Each structure stands twice: as structure tokens, then as C-alpha cells.
Amino acid sequence: xxxxxxxxxDGLADKSYAIxxxxxxxxxxxxxxxxxxxxxxxxxxxxxxxxxxxxxxINEAIRGDYILWLDKNTAPPAAQVYLNRLNELxxxxxxxxxxxxxxxxxxxxxxxxxxxxxxxxxxxKKDDHRKLSVICYLNNDWKEEQxxxxxxxxxxxxxxxxxxxxxxVCFRSDVLEHEVLPATRQRLSLTGWILxxxxx
Ligand code: OGA
Ligand code: MN
Numbered sequence: 001x002x003x004x005x006x007x008x009x010d011g012l013a014d015k016s017y018a019i020x021x022x023x024x025x026x027x028x029x030x031x032x033x034x035x036x037x038x039x040x041x042x043x044x045x046x047x048x049x050x051x052x053x054x055x056x057x058i059n060e061a062i063r064g065d066y067i068l069w070l071d072k073n074t075a076p077p078a079a080q081v082y083l084n085r086l087n088e089l090x091x092x093x094x095x096x097x098x099x100x101x102x103x104x105x106x107x108x109x110x111x112x113x114x115x116x117x118x119x120x121x122x123x124x125k126k127d128d129h130r131k132l133s134v135i136c137y138l139n140n141d142w143k144e145e146q147x148x149x150x151x152x153x154x155x156x157x158x159x160x161x162x163x164x165x166x167x168x169v170c171f172r173s174d175v176l177e178h179e180v181l182p183a184t185r186q187r188l189s190l191t192g193w194i195l196x197x198x199x200x
Pocket of ligand 1: 117122135149150178179180189191
């Protein structure tokens, strides 16, 4: 795994983002997809909002995804594999980039057909503890013509990332604006943030 973690560290140091394939193996992805949470997501997931707690708003015009937060203590084993790997990544980034990252939070995410998330920054206005955004995609055989790209806006250009199964995207939450383009197919992922403060 250290090879993969090293690629994340290099990407972050060089350009504030990294795109890493095979962060999860095909078998690990299949086990997550088999969870009832994803297969019956209408039962478990809630419409995602914008902002935090008292500022939380639901706005379909801005984002159309459905989410379910994972609890580190009760997450099913298939999801725990991913949470443990993120935990290792956090330790690795602290050592290699001299960061002081403390914790991470992850939700399971479903974008139904046609939904999107408009251009935004992940750091909240009143809370800057989200330092890195980390998204792992779970979509086998995703084709470019199906849409659903993550579009990352760098200083001079933009770059489109396909949500391919096992692929991890990690970027600085405070600097990189990004958006999710609509797709002709349901789009699944694990979406999370690495924080410089422990979650209470
Ligand atoms: C988000 C987000 C990107 C993606 O949930 O904040 O930008 O590719 N997700 O799913
Ligand atoms: Mn985002």
C-alpha cells in the first residue's frame, strides 16, 4: 500500500490533487456494492444538504445526491476495509508531508441518473477543519459517454475524472473548486474528508 500512499502524497505536494487507481481492489469494491445500504439505498440514504448543522439547506438546484454517513464503530466489515485504509493514508501523509491530520469522516453516496453537484469548494465558510477531500468511486465499466465526471478546476485549466471503480481522488479542500457532472447512469461513491481536528 505504501506505493499507492506515496502517489497520493506526491500528487498533493506537486499539484494539490492526486488520482489513484486500484485504491480498492475489484473484490473490495464488489463487497461494498453488495451491502444492503447501496442495493436498497432508498431505504437508508437521505437527501444531501449544503452547509453544516444550523446552516444546512437542501437545494436540488445545487446538489442532487443521497448520502449515508458511516460510523467507524458500527460500519459493516466491507466498509471498514476502506475506513482502515483511509486511516493508514492519514498516518502516511502526516509522516511524509509533515501534516497534522487527526481524523476523517465518510459517507456513502448515490447520485441518481441526471443529478449533479454544481461547482463548489468543500471547506465550510465557518469551519475550516476539512483539509483534504477523498472520494473513492464504485462504478464498474463506467464509460465516458455516460457523463458523471468529477471536474476539477485548477488555476489555469480544468480536468475531468471518470468515477471508475476502485479509483481514489484526493485534493485540497481549501483550494480546489470542483463539480460533479450529470450522468445517464446511477453513480456510486464513498465521499470523505480528512480533518485537522478529531471528530467528537
Ligand atoms: C462532494 C463532491 C465529488 C464526486 O461530495 O463534495 O464534490 O466526484 N463529490 O463525487
Ligand atoms: Mn465537493
